[in-house]
Amino acid sequence: MKMLVFGSLNIDHVYQMDHFVRTGETIASLSYQKIEGGKGLNQAIALSKAGQHTHMAGAIGQDGLFLRDFLQSHQVDTAHLQLLPSPTGHAMIQVDREGQNCIIIHGGANQCLSRAMIDGTLSHFEAGDYLLMQNETNQGAEIIRAASEKGIHVILNPSPLSDALHSWPLEQVEWFILNEIEGAALSGKNTPAEMLDALVIRYPRGKFVLTLGAEGAYYADCQQRLFQPSVPAQAVDTTAAGDTFTGYFFHAILSGHPIAFALRRAAAAASIAVSRKGAAPSIPYPDEVEEKLQAL
DSSP, X not given: OOEEEEOOOEEEEEEEOSSOOOXXXXXXXXXXXXXXXXXXXXXXXXXXXXXXXXXXXXXXXXGGHHHHHHHHHTXXXXXXXXXXXXXXXXXXXXXXXXXXXXXXXXXXXXXXXXXXXXXXXXXXXXXXXXXXXXXXXXXXXXXXXXXXXXXXXXXXXXXXXXXXXXXXXXXXXXEEEEEHHHHHHHHOOSSHHHHHHHHHHHSTTOEEEEEOGGGOEEXXXXXXXXXXXXXXXXXXXXXXXXXXXXXXXXXXXXXXXXXXXXXXXXXXXHHHHTTSSSSGXXXXXXXXXXXXXXXX
């Protein structure tokens, strides 16, 4: 089986801040970095670092060629990455002294996907393969429909939230991996237990991974529910924590491991990622994750 990440690639402009900028306020940053980002790119890197052979599909402009090079340097297949006459998507990220972040995204080339690009990419994949997608590109509903029609397993990370998500054919999604804010928006509920109850009823064929940061993570489907406590860490930058969790979790699943194993491994990987600055560069390798698990 193949793993395809169909998603966003961004140039991340990261500002270390004493505190997030408030209305009407102008403050100096403590530092600045320009690094590789985008949820699609981060998740592709996380899958590849975890040991999963990964294909990346999406779009960049000429200013984003270094993102393609970065993916290739981490053994991600970029044959399905499109070069368009549009600026690459970018993000402006503030990170405060506690390691929390707030992010502004400009879609750029990520918002220029076409149905022809989708069909051309998916022609190289078949039933039984896996597709991981987010909500930082256009054509999200079309990607789900086209992949589902081919019998490809669809994994959705519904981030960032948008009203358009509610019109997507979510009943065709097999796996949902979402945080507490996204879980509340899709379920209309406030507590993790209520969210999972509502989601399983609404999408009975779905499998749900609900990540809660320091409060751990849940897995739920129509037959079972599991809980994984968070792995202790000193947070420096939480930017790629969810993407790291996603990559390590689904590599374990595609490798045939039980869900409890996948949750524990993903939690350990995410705890390492939050202890480092940056997005993709903070994602650990398997030997680091094993060392962390052995120390628990």
